[in-house]
Amino acid sequence: MIGHEPKELLRTLLNDYKMPAASLSKITGISEQVILDFANGENIQPAITQTEMMDLIDLVGLLVIGVPSTDANERVSAITQALTDEFGIPVETISLFSNLECEDIEEFMKENASLSIEKRYSLAVTVLFCIIYLKDDYFIYETPPGFGFNLCNGAFPRLTKRLSNHASAHPMLET
Structure with a gap:
């Protein structure tokens, strides 16, 4: 840094x-x-x-x-983007999990302030729940792909690089 x-x-x-x-x-x-x-x-x-x-x-x-x-809305947006881009989870699936319309989520991805507080909360809880369960098999201890880079404006290139090499061995992944 x-x-x-x-x-x-x-x-x-x-x-x-x-x-x-x-x-x-x-x-x-x-x-x-x-x-x-x-x-x-x-x-x-x-x-x-x-x-x-x-x-x-x-x-x-x-x-x-x-x-x-980083604003909390930006974090939720980055995690939602990671779910769709990195894991291939469709926005429709996220919308069904969160009881929101696809259009609401797509608009939120473009403009973070577009959703009401209640809808943002529902989306945040849903995407955080999903990412926590996915992380054990995919992430090490860092953040979702793109999360570190997007939220830190590229300030952590090593962290971003490690995320692209997520399959490497790490002591926390040993059972």
């Missing part, structure tokens, strides 16, 4: 956003102590691989920079 020190972003996530190091450990597979050591400025290179380090930095950047800078 150009212009952002990863250790500072991690401290912001831990302190300002109250994200427990234990949660980051569960998400990334990196020990809680290593995460805390990194936040405290210690050299953690011997303890983790370069890939694990980059994944942690990408995740922290997404959570500290990407999430707060």
Whole structure:
């Protein structure tokens, strides 16, 4: 993340956003102590691989920079787009699941403010429910395809690249 020190972003996530190091450990597979050591400025290179380090930095950047800078409607739109583009789920299917008209969803994809709050809520719950169940087989810990890139304006190219290589091995996918 150009212009952002990863250790500072991690401290912001831990302190300002109250994200427990234990949660980051569960998400990334990196020990809680290593995460805390990194936040405290210690050299953690011997303890983790370069890939694990980059994944942690990408995740922290997404959570500290990407999430707060993106409107909730944009997130729902990006996830809906991922369901249709990446998984081939038709808008009609999403509309039936959410009890909305196809036209409502298509208009929302073009103009996020086009739906009433009630309809946006229904769509959000539906697409988030779908993406959560699809993620175990498809995603690692990041975000839906396009989500990181769209929501962070390309600020996380490594994250976006990993999403295109989703079939690669990851400790969280081991059973």
